[in-house]
Amino acid sequence: MNLILDFGNTRVKAATYNQGSMVEQVAYTYEYSNQLFEWINNRMPYSAVIVSSVKDLTTTTHQILQLLPAKPLIFSNNTPIPIVNSYLTPETLGNDRLAAAVAAHHSYPNSNVLVIDVGTAITYDLTTLHGEFLGGNISPGVSLRLKALHRFTDKLPLVEANFSPPIMGKNTTEAIQCGVFQGILAEIDGIISKLTTDLGSLAVILTGGDAIYFVEKLKNPIFVNLNLVFDGLNLILEFNASNKNI
Numbered sequence: 001m002n003l004i005l006d007f008g009n010t011r012v013k014a015a016t017y018n019q020g021s022m023v024e025q026v027a028y029t030y031e032y033s034n035q036l037f038e039w040i041n042n043r044m045p046y047s048a049v050i051v052s053s054v055k056d057l058t059t060t061t062h063q064i065l066q067l068l069p070a071k072p073l074i075f076s077n078n079t080p081i082p083i084v085n086s087y088l089t090p091e092t093l094g095n096d097r098l099a100a101a102v103a104a105h106h107s108y109p110n111s112n113v114l115v116i117d118v119g120t121a122i123t124y125d126l127t128t129l130h131g132e133f134l135g136g137n138i139s140p141g142v143s144l145r146l147k148a149l150h151r152f153t154d155k156l157p158l159v160e161a162n163f164s165p166p167i168m169g170k171n172t173t174e175a176i177q178c179g180v181f182q183g184i185l186a187e188i189d190g191i192i193s194k195l196t197t198d199l200g201s202l203a204v205i206l207t208g209g210d211a212i213y214f215v216e217k218l219k220n221p222i223f224v225n226l227n228l229v230f231d232g233l234n235l236i237l238e239f240n241a242s243n244k245n246i
Helices: 030-041 059-066 095-107 142-151 172-199 228-242
Strands: 002-007 011-018 021-029 048-053 072-074 113-118 121-127 132-140 203-207
Touching: 002 228, 011 030, 011 228, 021 030, 021 228, 048 095, 048 228, 072 228, 095 113, 095 121, 095 132, 095 203, 095 228, 113 172, 121 172, 132 142, 142 172, 203 228
Parallel strands: 002 048, 048 072, 113 203
Antiparallel strands: 002 011, 011 021, 113 121, 121 132
């Protein structure tokens, strides 16, 4: 049994994998992280553990990880991975983006693959059919766009997201909701169409917390995998275990 730990900006997530398949997953805010470690302890022993974090791990976290029966692999830009990373500044590349690229290439090894992660930010990451991660784009997600329109204007209100708006709004609230949602749809479809024209063939995987709101409204065929980052981290863990790096 493999244990996957993903420390994000606001939540820490965990998953267990057995023979390449996810068994279960949980997520907690840091306020309730003690419950996470109870969950971990109730599922031991583990054959291997990987830890990915966008923030510095606390001393307490390190102490708890040292109690695990398997020494954890701390995922960083120096960790060996089963694809080539051609990003020019690997030290600034988010672990989640790279892990998702690993899973994407594993799922579609004979195709160029674009991963679109629709969350707080929207990231677009391209891996070639030869297994080379080329990089991608980062743009604001739904909540960031709504907050920016309110914060950087004098009169536009802060409105809630509407994931099923009409094409055009009939009042200011609707205009903002429509503009943000339809703008993101056009952005995603435009990037997919451009890359498909340039590359000839392209598989597209949609992931992230807001992915489900967009998938049925996009013009281009899309695959959805909401566990793509977890899958990638497990693949990286298995790759390092098989090469005796841990």
